[in-house]
Amino acid sequence: MTDPKVDGLIAEARTLRYSRRQVMRRAAALGLSVPAVTAAMTTSGYAAPNQTRKFASAPAFLQGSSIHILGASYFVVAGEERFREQMAEFGEQNGVDVTLDLVAWPDLQARIAAAIQAQDGVDIVQLWDPWPYLYAENLVDVNDIAVPHGEAHGGFYDWVVKTASVDGSWHSIPYGTSSSAFAYRTSHFAEVGYDSFPDTWEDLFAAGKALKEAGLPPLGQALGHSLGDPPSFTYPYMWAYGAMEVEEDGSTVAFNTPEFVEGMATFIQGWEDAFDTTGTAWDDSTNNTAFLAGELSATLNGSSIYISAGRPEADGGVPEIYEDMNHADFPQGPAGRFTNIGAQSWGVTTFAQDVDAARSFLDFFYGEDQLVSWYNANGGYYIPAASSFSELPVYTEDPKLAPFLNLVNYGRNKGFAGPSDEAAALAYSEYIVIDTFARAVGDGDAQGAVEWGAEQLERVYSR
Amino acid sequence: MSIVGENRIWQRFLYFYIPLGLFVAFLLMPFYWMFVVSLRPTADLLNRVRNPFLIYSVTLNHYRFLFEDTAFTTWMKNTLIVTVCATLLSLFCAILIGYALGRFQFRMGNFLGAAIFIAYLVPPTLLFIPLAQIISEYQLYNSYWALILTYPTFLIPFASWLLMGYFRTISAELEDAALVDGASRLQAMRQIVLPLAMPGVLSAGIFCFTLAWNEFLYALVFMGTAEMKTIPVGVVSDLIKADTFMWGPLMAAGILGSVPVAIAYSFFVDNYVSGLTAGATKG
Amino acid sequence: MAVAPNTQDLTGIETPRTTFGRGSFLQREGPLAALFMIPGWAILLLFMAYPFFLGIYISLTNKRLGRSAYDFIGFDNYRYLWGDSIFQQTLKNTAIYGVGTVPFKLAFGLALALLLNRQFRFSRVFRAGLLLPWIVPTALSSLAFLMLFNSVISPISISLQQAGLIENNINFLGTAWNARISLCVANIWRGVPFFAITILAGLQAVPTELNEAAALDGANRWQRFWAVTWPIIKPITLIATLFSVIWTISDFQLVYVLTKGGPANATHVFGTLAYQRGLNATYFGEAAAISLYMFPALALGAVLLLRNIRREPH
Structure with missing residues (x-):
């Protein structure tokens, strides 16, 4: 061979x-x-020495080229500002014109698609967790930057390798992800007898029921067509009840199990008892709004709610909620405790005007000082991809943010137990797992919904 | 006054004021809501005690934010340039096509007229991906031309059809007389028919302007950098921060983004209607 | 304005045009017509026909975004979609969306046009003002509806709660039928002004003398409308309806902003499903097939309607 x-x-x-x-x-x-x-280099574990390192001091041949970066809009303004400063710094040092285009989350893929079809217009692109598989053919191999970067910082987490590398080869360099945890109101839970956040899903539904009965705000969860919050609940819940999209072979659908049907029935009841049932319409923003309006006792979200609440009141901050809220790990189910996690990364397009310039920008950005300054500016919003960064004070100094980092330990990728491959990406973008839940609470038929989901997954995984 | 016998006040209310009031309420309510949100402090959005449709304290912060902290003026400039150029180009093409279809008898005329109409049936969601490739091949990516040349694809059909009808309403005798007097066809068209057709041209122009001003998808994918964005695209990409919407500035941008077109309409609405009348009833 | 449209001509007969066939090349109608067609057709061919035929070709392949290798697979995409339950659902949704909006837009637009056709104080202000829904960029007005239909901060929910009429927030977009109805309302809102202004244009061509004469003959409001007004506004109304059907079926923005096809695919239309399959999941061939599925039917309908309108005397 x-x-x-x-x-x-x-x-x-x-x-x-x-x-x-x-x-x-x-x-x-x-x-x-x-x-x-390339394959041989990967299998033999050959890590090329980091040749690009010297670009930073000897940039003469980059002079006059330009780099255009495409990404999704920032939540943390300081993070965006820091990134722009880094662009400017690199640009000045190397005489390169670096420009940035940030678009709304749902529009990012349209822009990437148009650029790929046109083979033009984007040099460095932001990729979310299942995308490196989709676009690998149009991304430059960046093993020479990614591999040493991971090695130098305690290694990439397993979920990073599974979601951002394509069959073990790096076509983009991961930096981490915004992660989810349960944001909850300590006083509300205390009022119905919970001094700590419930540890199982069933217990959480019971607590939510108690909250509703006591006239306190319910739990909130988005189940609409949205790529952020709905999957961060539905995938972990599915795993907690022993189901998954596919088995390890990446093709045998393992979704329709009696245990999961039962779990779904539990959820249907829980949805009525404990949740704000308008959640079927919610997108990623609704639970932020509702929580900050004091209309939810708990919801799954990134740290954006907490960060917003802590802002000055004139900027939409809500001090009393900021003080009262805390974060908790995902509850567990009969099969265990899980969360969905996948790395975001930056890649260089094959059609970049100047591939070397783009690569050397990434090499610069992933340099330890630069990356740390960026993590810091984001105030803990992005959990890191390589393990040693987890020890940064920005992740450890606020105990309320600890659960966001915890979930690196029990995270699974979309498409688990298979890789986060094209079929997983398709199932994700078709909202199949999410719609299974939305159907279930829509007509109350747990068995029917799970059967529908399994049928759709069969369709996707047999292509 | 009205010729229909509404002598009694209750009749006038029943058949006129009440229905008109309902239409005003339905059609302007969302717009009014945009206005309210654009003038209110963000915190009021979450207030469940006061009536949400009323303004209790006015702030201009959202508008200030638009002008000071975003590139709104640049987006406005881009939108204007693209819209005006695309409208003029479409009008030029549509006047020629409308004139040919409306006043000439020629083989293929009916076929070409219908074909232009059919062009309207092609959904932009199908076109924009192949178009991206074409835009790149022609080296138009991230330039005003990318939009100026693609917008006419959805502007020309309606404008041509409208003008075709309008040209038909203009009596042929005037033109024939000019021809007999020795004017060339082009002269007759330029000096006699076209001036008479101005209301129709204006109608078609306003129609084109509106559609071009509001376009989103092509502007999103063909403009790559922040300096080239149009209002709808710039607003959506800069005022929706990850999973939070900046409602105040978003709605303020909606108001400001509609103002130029609204002004155009308030001046020209009657011309627009009369141009449409002549053009459309002769379609 | 100065140049009133030639209303006399509306009932008249088309006089056969004399053809000035003997002059120079530019004096003859055929060549001149061809010349006049060039600029517009050049743009339409380059930026519409070419990508359109490319789209048709792509729909017959298994092309995926960014993959250089793909095969011609004939009508497999179309066949596959026919058996796909989400696509079937999309067909149904689109039918609901069309039936739930176009007749209402037509009825409301006609009613509004009849109201605006009268002369009353500030009538011009009303005419311009009521066009606003059509003027505000859809990308932004749909965000306003996103707020109005929000599950949490909807001012409609809040004020009804304050009035004590309801207890919980209205789930505007969260159940299949609520979401469909909400989308229809937003679509009707955006579409009524176009109908109104277009039909208003038609109404202005109705000679007042005719109406008055009919009124003197004792015809009531209803009879006068059908006998005098309707025949004159019929062609323009049909055209406006045709446009509206096309716009509604190919709508994308409103659905994309409000529901993205959710909940559980209850509001997917062709545009959003094609976007999801083609852009998010990279199956270009299939997405092209989704976009083109309705084309033959629409094109046939359009041609028949156009011929029908043409054939009728003005």
Whole structure:
């Protein structure tokens, strides 16, 4: 199977400490296929020395090129400002014109699609968790930056590797993700006898029921067509009741299990008893609004609610809620405690005007000082992809934010137990798991909803 | 006054004031709501004690934010440039097509007229991906031309149809007389028919202006940088911060974004209607 | 304005045009007509026909975004969609969306046009003002509806609660039928002004003398409308309806902003489903097929309607 020429080249690269690009150049000279060499480099664990490091001080050949970056809008304004400063700093040092375009979350994929189709217009692109698989063919291989970066910082978490690398090869460099935890009102829960947040889903529904009966605000959960909050509840709940999209082979659908049907029936009851039932219409923003309006006792969200609440009142801050709220880990179900987590990353497009300039910007951005300053500016909104960054004070100094970091320990990727591949991405963008829940609470038929979901997953996974 | 016998006041109320009032309420309520939100402090949105449709304290912060902290003036400028150019280009094409279809007898005339209409049936959600490729091949990506040249695809059909009808209403004798007097066809068209057709041209122009001003999808995908965005795109991408909407500035932008078109309408609404009358009833 | 449209001509007969066939090239109608067609058709061919045919071709392949390799698969995408329950649901939703909006837009638009056709104080202000829904960029007015239909901060819910009429927030977009009705209301809101202004234009062509004569003959309001007004505004009303059907079926923005096809696919229309399958999931071929599914039916309907209008004497 392995071509002796390829093996020879890898050995040669090891002795001569070739950069990745040098390897590729040699491969071309020897008439070897690029994918074969790439695969061999990955399997042999060859990590090219970080050749780009020296670009930062010797940028002469980047002079005059330009880099256009496409990403999703920031929640934390200071994070965006820091990123722009970094762009400017890099641009000045290297004589490169760096521009940034941030678009609303739901519009990001449309822009990426248009750029790919046009093979033009975007040099560096932000990718969310199932996307590297979708767009891998149009992303430059960045193993030479990603691999040493991970190694130097305690290694990437397993969920990062599973969601941002494509079959073990890096086409984009992960930086982490905004994660979810239960934001809840301590006083409300205390009033109905819960001094700590419920530890099982059933207990949570019971608490929600008690809250509603006591005239306190209910639980809130979005179940609409939205790519943020609805999956962060539905996937973990599905796993907690022993179901998953597919088994480890990545093709056998394992969704319709008696345990999950029962769990779904529990949820249907819980939805009536404990939740604000308008949640079927909610998008990612609704629970933020509702929680800050004092109309929810608990909801799953990123740290954005907490950060908003802590702002000055003139900017929409709500001091009494800020003081009263806390965060908790996901509850567990019969099969265990799970959360859905996947890494976001930055990639360089194959059609970038100047691939080297774009790569060296990423190399600059992922330099330790730069990345740490960016994590800090974001105030803990993004949990890191490589483990050593978790020790940064920004993640540890506020105990209320601890659950956001905890979930790196029990996170699963979309498409688990398979990889976060194209089928998983398709199931996600078709909202299949979410709609299973929405159907269930819509007509109260747990069995029917789960059967529908399984049928849809069969369709997606058999393509 | 009205010719219909509404001598009694109750009749006038029943057949006129009440229905008109209901229409005003229904059609202007969302607009009024945008106005209210744009002038109120953000915190009032969550207030459940006061009537949500009333303004208790006025703030201009949302408008100030738009002008000081976003590129709203740039978006406005971009939108104006693109809209005006696309409208003029569409009018030019539509006048020629409308004139040919409306005043000439020629083979293929009916077919071409129908074909233009059919062009309207193609959904933009189908077109924009192949278009992205074409825009890039023509090197138009992220330039005003990308929009100026693509907007006419949905402006020309209606404008041509309207003008075709309008040209038909203009008596042929005037033009024929000019031709007999030795004017060329082009002269007759430019000096006699076109001036008479101005109300129709104005109608078509206002129609084009409105549609171009409001376009979203093409502007989203063909304009790559912040400096090139149009109002709808800039507003949506800069005022929706991750999972939070900046409602006040969003609604303020909605109000300001409609003002130029609204002004155009308040001046020209009667011309618009009369141009449409002549053009459309002869379609 | 100065140039009143030639209303006399409306009932008249089309005089056959003399063709000045003998002059130079530019004096002859055929070549000149062809010349006049060039600029418009150049744009339509380059920026519409070309991508359109590309779209048709893509719908016959299994092309995926960003993948260079793909195969021609004939009508497989269309066949696959026919059996896909989400697509079937989308067909049903689109039918509901059309039936739930176009007749209302037509009825309300006609009624509003009849009201605005009268001369009354500030009638011009009302005419311009009531056009606002059509003027506000849809991307922004749909955000206003997102607020009005919000599950938490909807001012409609809040004021009804304050009045003591309801207890909980109205779930505008959260159940299948609520969401459909809410979308229809927003769509009607945006569409009524277009109908109103277009029909108003038609009404202005109705000679007042005719109406007066009919009134003197003892015809009531209803009879006068059908006998005098309707025949004159019929063509323009049909055209406006045709436009509206097309716009409604290919609507994207409103549904995309308000529900993205949710809850549980109850409001997916062609545009949103194609967006989801093509852009989010990268199945381009299938997305193109979704967009094109209705094209033959719409095109046929449009052609028949246009011929019907043409054939009728003015």
